[in-house]
Amino acid sequence: MLLKLAWRNIWRNRNRSLITMSAIASAVLLAVATVSLQQGVWEHLIKNLVSLYTGYAQVHAKGYWDEQTLENSFEIDKTVEQQVAGTPGVNAIAHRLESFALASSGDKTRGCLVVGINPAEEENLTRLSAKIQSGSMLESGQDGALVAEGLAEKLNLALGDTLVLLTQGYYGSTAAMKTPIRGLLHFGSPELNNQIAYIPIQLAQYWLDAPDRATSLVVGLEQAEDLPAVARSLKKSLPKTYEALTWKEMMPEINQHIEADSAGMYIMLGVLYMLISFGIFSTLLMMLAERQREFGMLNALGMQPWSIARVVLAETVFLTLCGSLAGLLLSYPLVWYLAENPIQLGGDMAEIYEKFGFEAIFPATVKAKIFVEQTLVVLSVGLVLAVYPVWRVLRLNAVEAMRN
Amino acid sequence: MQTVIDAHNISKVYNPDTIPVHAVNSVHLHLNRGEFTALVGPSGSGKTTLLNIIGGLDAPTEGQVVINGINISELKPNQLINFRLHNIGFVFQAFNLIPVLTASENVEFIMLLQKRPKAERTRRVHELLASVGLSDKLNVRPSQLSGGQQQRVAVARALASRPQFILADEPTANLDSHSAATLLDIMEKMNREEAITFLFSTHDQRVIDRARRVITLVDGRIENDSAATQIRH
Numbered sequence: 001m002l003l004k005l006a007w008r009n010i011w012r013n014r015n016r017s018l019i020t021m022s023a024i025a026s027a028v029l030l031a032v033a034t035v036s037l038q039q040g041v042w043e044h045l046i047k048n049l050v051s052l053y054t055g056y057a058q059v060h061a062k063g064y065w066d067e068q069t070l071e072n073s074f075e076i077d078k079t080v081e082q083q084v085a086g087t088p089g090v091n092a093i094a095h096r097l098e099s100f101a102l103a104s105s106g107d108k109t110r111g112c113l114v115v116g117i118n119p120a121e122e123e124n125l126t127r128l129s130a131k132i133q134s135g136s137m138l139e140s141g142q143d144g145a146l147v148a149e150g151l152a153e154k155l156n157l158a159l160g161d162t163l164v165l166l167t168q169g170y171y172g173s174t175a176a177m178k179t180p181i182r183g184l185l186h187f188g189s190p191e192l193n194n195q196i197a198y199i200p201i202q203l204a205q206y207w208l209d210a211p212d213r214a215t216s217l218v219v220g221l222e223q224a225e226d227l228p229a230v231a232r233s234l235k236k237s238l239p240k241t242y243e244a245l246t247w248k249e250m251m252p253e254i255n256q257h258i259e260a261d262s263a264g265m266y267i268m269l270g271v272l273y274m275l276i277s278f279g280i281f282s283t284l285l286m287m288l289a290e291r292q293r294e295f296g297m298l299n300a301l302g303m304q305p306w307s308i309a310r311v312v313l314a315e316t317v318f319l320t321l322c323g324s325l326a327g328l329l330l331s332y333p334l335v336w337y338l339a340e341n342p343i344q345l346g347g348d349m350a351e352i353y354e355k356f357g358f359e360a361i362f363p364a365t366v367k368a369k370i371f372v373e374q375t376l377v378v379l380s381v382g383l384v385l386a387v388y389p390v391w392r393v394l395r396l397n398a399v400e401a402m403r404n
Numbered sequence: 405m406q407t408v409i410d411a412h413n414i415s416k417v418y419n420p421d422t423i424p425v426h427a428v429n430s431v432h433l434h435l436n437r438g439e440f441t442a443l444v445g446p447s448g449s450g451k452t453t454l455l456n457i458i459g460g461l462d463a464p465t466e467g468q469v470v471i472n473g474i475n476i477s478e479l480k481p482n483q484l485i486n487f488r489l490h491n492i493g494f495v496f497q498a499f500n501l502i503p504v505l506t507a508s509e510n511v512e513f514i515m516l517l518q519k520r521p522k523a524e525r526t527r528r529v530h531e532l533l534a535s536v537g538l539s540d541k542l543n544v545r546p547s548q549l550s551g552g553q554q555q556r557v558a559v560a561r562a563l564a565s566r567p568q569f570i571l572a573d574e575p576t577a578n579l580d581s582h583s584a585a586t587l588l589d590i591m592e593k594m595n596r597e598e599a600i601t602f603l604f605s606t607h608d609q610r611v612i613d614r615a616r617r618v619i620t621l622v623d624g625r626i627e628n629d630s631a632a633t634q635i636r637h
Binding site: 001004005008009011012293294297298299300301302303304305307398399402 | 459482489490492500509518
């Protein structure tokens with residue numbers, strides 16, 4: 001009966017309750033859409049930059065990340081390989097032998113990153129073949145290279161042309177190689193698109209005079225959420241001559257950017273919820289003022305203040321819950337649409353984003369967690385705001401209240 | 405005769421530290437089971453204050469109220485609320501029904517607070533609303549009832565808790581003659597047949613005419629306490 005009473009009470013002033021619920025629904029809609037969009041954008045970026053290139057984590061010879069030279073490469077060790085591959089949460093590994101080099105064609109020369117890969121491992125980890133715009137995937141032991149479109153364009157190279165690479169080998173001698181372009185790749189990240197080339201790892205080892213060596217063992221995960229546990233496990237179990245780094249440690253600037261952006265979003269959400277709080281609170285205050293006499297009467301009849309307070313609390317919960325549910329119902333189709341049809345910037349804005357190394361695509365992510373979190377935040381706001389009316393009810397004096 | 409209310413030397417002073425106002429002054433009041441009593445007097449004579457003190461809604465500055473042998477002045481606030489729930493029925497001038505509940509729910513509400521079983525609640529709601537002539541208004545909300553009908557629901561609600569007595573503060577003040585007469589008929593019948601004790605605070609001659617005992621308060625003191633017939637004009 002108390003719940004029935006609370007439910008009916010919120011419909012006493014139908015217009016006021018509907019306006020309050022609409023405000024709550026709008027806040028939830030805005031909050032869910034903002035958070036989903038922001039997380040979606042970052043997931044997209046991480047997927048582009050992290051999954052495709054660095055992986056979620058990497059194992060190197062100790063000191064490699066601070067000084068990325070061939071001297072800090074390691075000899076491929078089956079035991080370590082099995083240990084990493086067998087870590088719970090790891091679903092793929094790939095060896096790479098990386099070196100910065102000069103790429104040349106005719107009179108054009110560009111700095112680039114040459115990555116020696118095991119094609120099968122790389123395909124399993126990053127689905128590299130999906131990025132091939134023309135040509136075909138590399139095969140193990142084969143001569144040839146996959147070159148990013150931007151780099152090829154700058155060097156004026158096309159499929160089937162010869163790429164000339166020049167760098168310093170493992171022992172310090174000059175390493176030069178020419179190899180045919182077997183495929184052109186397209187990356188969402190302009191940074192990758194303008195500077196990367198892949199060759200089979202055996203070819204890279206031969207070119208760099210570093211047989212059986214690799215600079216990194218890239219780790220893929222079943223779920224991004226497994227990263228902290230996998231990182232902990234690798235750091236603890238690997239021999240001391242190795243280091244295990246997560247993408248956040250390897251690219252702290254991106255992680256810091258995400259955190260700064262999240263902080264900005266939380267400030268915005270805070271302002272939004274503060275505005276909504278005023279709306280809810282004014283409704284509660286009006287409700288409290290209008291019903292002083294009724295509360296006094298209920299107390300006179302024998303209803304304990306705590307029971308009256310429970311009704312007030314239930315009314316607040318109903319009010320915020322109805323608003324939140326309406327917000328969720330409205331936000332789900334919007335978020336789903338933005339996930340299926342990402343916002344794509346064009347023109348100058350897209351160029352600005354690309355200059356900073358970001359793809360100008362803004363997809364939303366559809367996660368139950370975001371919907372649940374925002375609902376709980378609004379409910380919590382309602383419950384916190386209900387403290388004042390509850391406190392007033394608990395201090396109720398029946399005679400004075402009825403005199404009002 | 406069983407004593408229901410024994411108010412001994414009751415005084416109530418408002419603003420004792422500034423300009424003291426003696427709302428009730430050394431009042432002794434003794435009511436037995438089955439009495440039908442009107443507390444009369446001009447505005448400001450202390451009728452409502454005395455009623456509130458007897459009903460445990462307000463505390464006296466001096467004196468004590470004993471109801472059915474229990475000194476309610478000694479009860480803690482929560483105990484007092486619980487005592488009211490089980491022992492005192494209230495009927496207010498402004499009806500004070502819960503607007504979002506139907507007539508039957510308003511009557512049932514008190515029994516729900518008393519944690520009575522559902523079957524008993526349902527049976528008693530039907531009995532009480534039938535006894536006040538509102539069997540056909542069970543599922544009607546207060547806003548759809550006339551003033552007289554609302555006050556009859558309030559009487560049914562006051563009786564629902566099976567109280568020791570009913571305190572009625574100006575119950576007929578907002579009612580037309582016909583509705584007031586019907587309401588008084590119902591209350592008189594309940595008083596006569598079930599020996600339910602009624603104490604009215606009223607200005608209304610229609611109530612005074614029906615009361616078997618009339619207590620006149622002037623300036624917070626009992627000026628007269630006699631049978632109603634003796635003070636009729």
